[in-house]
Amino acid sequence: MIITGGQGVHITGEDTYGLKAGDTFVIGGSRPHDYLDLDKLRLINVLIDTDELAMDVSDLQSLPGFHALFTLEPAWRKRHQFNSRLQLSPHELVQAIRLVDQLEAELDERSPGFGIMATTLLLQLAAFLSRCYNQTHNPKSKSLLRIAETIAHIERHYSDPISLDELIEMSGMSRRNFLRAFESTMGHSPIKYLIRIRIRQACKLLERDDLSITQIAMQVGFSDSNYFSRQFRSLMGLTPRNFRKRNLIAAG
Numbered sequence: 522m523i524i525t526g527g528q529g530v531h532i533t534g535e536d537t538y539g540l541k542a543g544d545t546f547v548i549g550g551s552r553p554h555d556y557l558d559l560d561k562l563r564l565i566n567v568l569i570d571t572d573e574l575a576m577d578v579s580d581l582q583s584l585p586g587f588h589a590l591f592t593l594e595p596a597w598r599k600r601h602q603f604n605s606r607l608q609l610s611p612h613e614l615v616q617a618i619r620l621v622d623q624l625e626a627e628l629d630e631r632s633p634g635f636g637i638m639a640t641t642l643l644l645q646l647a648a649f650l651s652r653c654y655n656q657t658h659n660p661k662s663k664s665l666l667r668i669a670e671t672i673a674h675i676e677r678h679y680s681d682p683i684s685l686d687e688l689i690e691m692s693g694m695s696r697r698n699f700l701r702a703f704e705s706t707m708g709h710s711p712i713k714y715l716i717r718i719r720i721r722q723a724c725k726l727l728e729r730d731d732l733s734i735t736q737i738a739m740q741v742g743f744s745d746s747n748y749f750s751r752q753f754r755s756l757m758g759l760t761p762r763n764f765r766k767r768n769l770i771a772a773g
Contacts, residue, residue: 533554589666
């Protein structure tokens, strides 16, 4: 949701928040919401069906602002009273509107190749907004960015040795507060999240047949192939070898 002009009040459940031009935030698809006290409020609502949209967002996930905007801010909205939302400057708002206009034109005209053009523009918009969040001076937003930095660090360096102490130091928070904030937002401890990222990357490599299981384990950050196989089976329900066989059979 991008507020392009005017003002109003946004209602989500029992919570109400004032809106003004430049406010940009994400609403989960199943979350009910409404508006009150509208004063020439203008907005852009970009609807994204993540189940239908085939996009590789691995590069986006290396941006702290992506995690802050799309995951952390919605989860912490009530606690922060909407004060950690992204607030675009007038110049940034113009750029965001331009990208949305191009996206809308592609979807309306449906010229040959419109699908890839629309997908590319949507990725551009997400990356642009993520970069804007990276550059925020809002103290509440910066507190989310500290956690987002650790998530992005895991995404960028999952194949390297990463310790919990390293992530805690990066966050600038106490051990207790960091673990509580990370787990409440991401649903896993930092180390479990790291393992899930490594397994996700391993799944991509297992779709090919040019690397051995041991080579894949090492490439995604596991120093012990047996430990890798146990973690893989725990998450995926089958061994890496059987996962590869299943995918090769499915591919013909």
